[in-house]
Amino acid sequence: MTLTVLYAILFYVAAIVFIGGVARKIYIYAKTPAPLKIPTTPAPITKPGVAWRIIKEITVFESLFKSNKWIWIFGWLFHFGLLLVLLRHLRYFIEPTWFWIDLIQPFGKYASIAMVVGLLGLWARRFLVDRIRYISSPSDHLMLLLLISIGVTGMLMTFFIPINIVALKGFIMGLMTFDFKPLPASPILMIHLALIIVLMVIFPISKLLHAPGLFFAPTRNQRDNPREQRHVQGWSAEGQQ
Amino acid sequence: MAKDTVTAPKYREFREIPVIVEGAMAESKPYAAKPAHQESVGFPGELVDNWQNVAVKKLGELVSESRALQVFLDTCVKCGACTDKCHYYIGTQDPNNMPVARQDLLRKVYRRHYTFAGKYFPKLVGALDFTEEVRDLWYSYFHQCSQCRRCSVFCPYGIDTAEISMAGREVLDSIGVGQKYCNEILGKVHKIGNNLGLPEPALVDTLEGLEEDLEEDTGHKIRVPVDEKGAEVLLITPSADFFAEPHIDGLMGYAKVFHQAGISWTLSSYASEAANFSMFIGSHENLKKAAMRIREAAIELGVKRIVVGECGHAWRVAYSFWNTLIGPFDFLDKKYPSPSHICEVTYDLLQKGAIKLDPEANDHRIITFHDSCNVSRASRMGDMPGGQFIIPRALLKAAANNFYDMAPETIHENTFCCGGGGGLLTDELMDLRVKGALPRMEALAEVVEKYDVNTLVAICAICKTQFAKVLPYYQFPMDMITSLHQVVGDAIILGENH
Ligand code: HEM
Numbered sequence: 001m002t003l004t005v006l007y008a009i010l011f012y013v014a015a016i017v018f019i020g021g022v023a024r025k026i027y028i029y030a031k032t033p034a035p036l037k038i039p040t041t042p043a044p045i046t047k048p049g050v051a052w053r054i055i056k057e058i059t060v061f062e063s064l065f066k067s068n069k070w071i072w073i074f075g076w077l078f079h080f081g082l083l084l085v086l087l088r089h090l091r092y093f094i095e096p097t098w099f100w101i102d103l104i105q106p107f108g109k110y111a112s113i114a115m116v117v118g119l120l121g122l123w124a125r126r127f128l129v130d131r132i133r134y135i136s137s138p139s140d141h142l143m144l145l146l147l148i149s150i151g152v153t154g155m156l157m158t159f160f161i162p163i164n165i166v167a168l169k170g171f172i173m174g175l176m177t178f179d180f181k182p183l184p185a186s187p188i189l190m191i192h193l194a195l196i197i198v199l200m201v202i203f204p205i206s207k208l209l210h211a212p213g214l215f216f217a218p219t220r221n222q223r224d225n226p227r228e229q230r231h232v233q234g235w236s237a238e239g240q241q
Numbered sequence: 242m243a244k245d246t247v248t249a250p251k252y253r254e255f256r257e258i259p260v261i262v263e264g265a266m267a268e269s270k271p272y273a274a275k276p277a278h279q280e281s282v283g284f285p286g287e288l289v290d291n292w293q294n295v296a297v298k299k300l301g302e303l304v305s306e307s308r309a310l311q312v313f314l315d316t317c318v319k320c321g322a323c324t325d326k327c328h329y330y331i332g333t334q335d336p337n338n339m340p341v342a343r344q345d346l347l348r349k350v351y352r353r354h355y356t357f358a359g360k361y362f363p364k365l366v367g368a369l370d371f372t373e374e375v376r377d378l379w380y381s382y383f384h385q386c387s388q389c390r391r392c393s394v395f396c397p398y399g400i401d402t403a404e405i406s407m408a409g410r411e412v413l414d415s416i417g418v419g420q421k422y423c424n425e426i427l428g429k430v431h432k433i434g435n436n437l438g439l440p441e442p443a444l445v446d447t448l449e450g451l452e453e454d455l456e457e458d459t460g461h462k463i464r465v466p467v468d469e470k471g472a473e474v475l476l477i478t479p480s481a482d483f484f485a486e487p488h489i490d491g492l493m494g495y496a497k498v499f500h501q502a503g504i505s506w507t508l509s510s511y512a513s514e515a516a517n518f519s520m521f522i523g524s525h526e527n528l529k530k531a532a533m534r535i536r537e538a539a540i541e542l543g544v545k546r547i548v549v550g551e552c553g554h555a556w557r558v559a560y561s562f563w564n565t566l567i568g569p570f571d572f573l574d575k576k577y578p579s580p581s582h583i584c585e586v587t588y589d590l591l592q593k594g595a596i597k598l599d600p601e602a603n604d605h606r607i608i609t610f611h612d613s614c615n616v617s618r619a620s621r622m623g624d625m626p627g628g629q630f631i632i633p634r635a636l637l638k639a640a641a642n643n644f645y646d647m648a649p650e651t652i653h654e655n656t657f658c659c660g661g662g663g664g665l666l667t668d669e670l671m672d673l674r675v676k677g678a679l680p681r682m683e684a685l686a687e688v689v690e691k692y693d694v695n696t697l698v699a700i701c702a703i704c705k706t707q708f709a710k711v712l713p714y715y716q717f718p719m720d721m722i723t724s725l726h727q728v729v730g731d732a733i734i735l736g737e738n739h
């Protein structure tokens with residue numbers, strides 16, 4: 001019972017920090033002016049062109065693909081795995097589950113393997129490649145350790161030590177509807193959830209901000225039209241009529 | 242550094258990524274600006290009291306004024322994709338010349354003072370106070386970045402280290418630690434109107450000499466006019482075009498094109514400089530002030546169009562920033578994009594048949610083209626993305642029969658910097674400049690070997706000067722470097738159509 005209360009409180013705190021923190025950052029990014037036109041050219045001239053450029057960056061990591069095939073493979077495995085795993089987790093939050101969430105359940109199960117393999121590959125590079133070793137700080141290692149631990153504890157429950165999923169869903173739905181239900185007793189689940197809470201809390205104060213940040217990079221989201229349309233913002237708008 | 246102490250690094254046989262050598266370039270530093278240079282561009286003459294706090298405060302201001310900085314400082318995941326993309330890393334092996342490491346010099350200080358993680362867990366995230374040691378690292382390594390933006394092409398988030406090194410230099414300037422080369426030159430632009438400090442009478446004299454040379458060479462009375470009111474075109478060109486080799490042959494090429502097309506044009510003695518080094522030091526006050534001379538000159542002379550000569554960063558400033566800084570250009574002719582690049586003008590005339598080129602005139606040349614960073618990755622020509630690659634090549638192919646591109650991973654948006662951009666074109670940085678040219682020289686060596694290329698064409702004043710200096714270190718003749726409009730000028734058929 002005390003554990004249920006503790007986790008409930010922690011989840012509320014983590015959700016507030018996560019949502020509030022990321023929203024605050026997005027607000028700062030959106031509000032900070034971009035006084036000059038600095039798209040990395042050749043850049044799209046139209047708005048749909050820019051949207052397409054960003055879609056390619058978030059779906060297939062286009063620039064990274066040009067840049068480094070190893071990082072791309074591991075990075076893409078990890079993120080694509082993560083995406084499927086997250087989608088699979090929606091079943092804990094939605095009742096009745098949408099049909100496509102049921103549909104992806106088996107894929108989501110194996111996606112966790114892709115995710116952990118990707119993470120291990122990225123981590124190996126931090127030791128093996130002298131350049132990447134040089135730029136890694138302790139937080140970069142810990143971030144990978146954290147995600148791997150989340151993945152591995154999750155996989156343990158999926159493949160080896162099943163937990164009471166119905167009860168877990170009850171707990172989570174209870175959190176969302178303020179109709180509290182007990183958390184099923186399982187040490188692995190406790191660890192898994194605790195690590196997720198840590199991840200949520202550090203999200204807005206760490207490099208995980210790359211996810212929202214990508215949408216705000218002027219080098220990627222600006223149109224190449226400075227001659228056609230006069231651009232002024234921030235200091236460059238000062239003293240203009 | 243004297244020439245004999247500088248040697249070029251060896252070509253890499255398989256273009257392998259070099260291993261890191263810590264501290265390899267720690268001693269590389271440009272000369273410090275004197276108090277007079279600093280003050281001429283509005284910065285304190287010497288190191289201010291309390292410089293740590295002033296610097297940290299300035300950094301915070303810069304970040305709050307720039308979405309690029311705000312986002313770039315947060316989003317880097319240290320994936321390492323950019324680590325082998327910088328020509329200075331490839332040439333020097335110094336890990337601080339890896340783009341992400343260069344950014345981190347600034348990011349560490351930003352984190353320490355402006356982020357939760359850096360304030361409370363500095364060791365964990367590698368945050369640092371702005372100590373004297375860090376200040377020296379900044380001075381050294383922000384002056385080993387030519388702001389070429391190659392890293393930004395390859396970073397999954399488009400992080401542009403050029404923006405970071407501009408900000409770093411501005412913070413240093415604001416505490417009185419400026420770089421002599423940029424600030425001295427910029428002071429001259431504010432005072433006299435060009436980088437050389439060439440006053441009006443000397444300019445007029447030089448241009449008269451050019452007209453005589455042109456008449457002697459061609460038998461035609463080709464003008465190089467200055468301060469002529471009512472001309473159609475105001476040409477803004479880097480002042481190196483007035484005296485340096487091979488730049489001056491480019492200027493004569495522009496003159497031939499205008500002459501043959503029957504376009505009246507003029508230079509301005511008040512705005513006799515396309516270069517705007519303010520961009521290199523990240524100072525927008527200076528950027529605007531230097532650019533404003535051009536608006537004033539255009540209005541004063543009553544021209545219809547502004548055309549920009551061959552210069553990389555100047556074209557970035559003109560193309561990307563002028564409309565913002567000194568626009569709107571409602572006083573110019575709406576028929577033409579403002580500003581236009583001289584290559585766009587020549588290309589347009591060629592398309593219309595207003596000029597004709599005889600490629601056989603260049604049969605002694607086997608040509609390759611160096612894409613300049615700022616033209617490639619920070620601007621455009623023509624009306625479609627990538628026009629900046631297509632138009633210069635189309636001109637070269639129309640003006641000459643032998644053209645070969647260098648390897649695809651070293652041209653277009655992947656181009657390697659000449660090694661001398663971003664305010665580093667100064668003799669005391671020769672070691673850095675020679676090493677930074679390595680990847681470009683490797684690609685050049687390949688086409689020299691395969692196709693007997695004997696002419697390296699560029700459309701940037703800095704690239705031209707840099708190549709003239711570094712080519713000999715790599716056993717190439719220094720006069721291999723040629724202005725694009727020299728090739729055009731040699732091929733143009735003069736006289737017939739007007
Ligand atoms: C819009 C969504 C996202 C995009 C486009 C994106 C893209 C990327 C890219 C391109 C990289 C660099 C390559 C790599 O190292 O994998 C990266 C790294 C990374 N991403 Fe994401 N990401 C997104 C969301 C997330 C989320 C939600 C998380 C975690 C909860 C995450 C965690 C990471 C981590 C930890 C790294 C660094 C890996 C390393 O240490 O090498 N990303 N991301």
Ligand code: SF4
Binds near residue numbers: 317318323341395400
């Ligand atoms: S490529 Fe971009 S995200 Fe990756 S280390 Fe370099 S700057 Fe950071």
Ligand code: SF4
Binds near residue numbers: 327328386387391401
């Ligand atoms: S902008 Fe160019 S010189 Fe500067 S770090 Fe990036 S690649 Fe290197």
